[in-house]
Amino acid sequence: MNDNIKILEGSMAIASTVKTCKPNIVSAYPITPQTHIVENIAKMVADGEIKADYIRADSEFSALSTLIGASATGARTYSSTTSQGLALMFEALFNASGMRLPIVMTVVNRALSAPLNIWNDQQDSISVRDAGWIQLYAEDNQEACDLLPIAYKVAEDKEILLPTMCCMDGFILTHTFEPVIIPEESLVDEFLPPFRPDFILDPANPLTFGAYAGPEIYTEFRYQQHNAMIKAEEKIEKAMNEFGEVFGREYGLIDEYRLDDADIVIISMGSLLGTIKDAVDEMREDGIKVGILKITSYRPFPKEKIYNKIKGIEKGIVFEKDVSIGTGAGLLNDLKAALYGKKQTPFLYGFVLGLGGRDVGMNDIKDAVKKVKTLELEDFGFINLRKEVL
Template identity: 55%
Template structure:
């Protein structure tokens, strides 16, 4: 059913339809509307779940860890400094192979303090072992929660998942969203069946001390599970398309790529602005396309290399930066295209909520055409 709703409320409704048994989160801008809505649903009897109130984000994810280990389907949400406070627990959750789903309403990290959007928060946890999905719009953000649970809970994967969507730009924006029914959600997402769980009658341990003789193998198995998740993601996306008509079978998605000489690579809500700009540039004769990254972990290196094989140059728009190096997406793209000879130029944009306008994207295309890249775009002139 098509509804015009705020992005946060659409996500909360999707989470309700996924039937989590435990929700634990701590409010932080711009994530708060999601967990407020879920708290109301629990209080009103619309969601049969335990809503655990805690004193911090560290406690929130710790509570989720325990609930998931005990065999419950679990949900949380956070952003920015809240995700940073969860850092230790994020690694523990992945290492214990607990399929928690958590929404990240992407927001810049301090200092200086910012409540506005970029993707530095989730990108900073890219090495923690979580699946990472990035949404372009609120329809995609909503649908990716069903897929995230489906993939995370698959016994070939058993890893936690972040569904990332841009704070304020999407979380507080009203858009038409096609919500599925509870019956359809149940048909797509089966009841959670944990492979292992804490049980006093059959005791096991999670996250035990590992000596050097064993630790390496644990990291190997987590890495392998992430890579094996690619086929599970593709299968889950294909089935979603068959049931609901929206295709998430590919971890990357091209736009006007057939004859593109310059291909822009990006992820998140900025892709909408890029598409509009490409349409304008096409009318002027410029052969420009977009490759949207929907899944950042596991990184779809083979799919990226295949999609970009015909490009003359690649321009990556990164709403994050690995300080002292480049943007994280550009580093991955360079690795995927290492043997191709295709030049990859990185452009750091939109940090701390700085607007990225059509003129900025035009500038990026022009710079890439001149072979100029690996720079910040949109800096105030007095710092240049």
């Protein structure tokens, strides 16, 4: 048995993994269900387990703004937030990305107000998908932990220099106790080199970060960010492969489950995949050939890899915990755009479910597959709506 296997609450596992990544500055503001992460990190700093400065900010906007300054001086930085906290960071999210600062942040996915809701869905991070941050989505607590050193390695790559969100579902993962292998610090040191940027704020060598850019040069900044995000796809894949070699746990930009002979492919991301896998296993026993394509990297969006995995499959079902009001949902719309004009692509049906923490059961998944097989539905809809609103 691996001595590093521990039964930990997801939040504690994240805090323990952050410790192994050796950040210099941690700044955050507590907000449910993210609080336990930074609460545990603050205790580790106070107890001398992490040699870092912990800054308790007065808001999430201040927390990220603090890290922007710290990262610009060459510090490795970390934060975590959720929902309204991520929304409050909106301006600073673009500043961090535009200044090419490799901040890493755990985003604990939670519904946005109004109405007020503290439970899980993925509307918060999906809503800032165009802010120039890499976005990686974890299926379980082990993956949520392992994505952190991978995120630092990619974000701090001098050809990338983009901030990164490691997204995990609130309560479902953060407050669940699971067996988790915390990466050994010596192995993390081997995998993740120290952060040594070429350009920092230094009085001895004055530079300007985030200066005014007129129409004659502004577009070029966005062009460079765009290219870095595209290049990040191969960098993430390389980092994941290296992680597998060092730690023995393998990850990919996408992953598949029982997809080889599938007539229907289910596409999703996050903790929902556990329920979907159980439903697929039961449907397979009934002779229904359905498989899964898991999306881990949402930004960058590995469209060619996705296409190569699902081309030739007749129908696709996208399950997601967000809605793009009036137009469908984020992952569904991105998939349609990525597959537009390509041959042998599945016809995609999109389902919004689990908003605001509403329970998603295997029967919900199986019922949707049944409707797709019998064509008893439109190409987009909501699952489990209360009858009085229909």
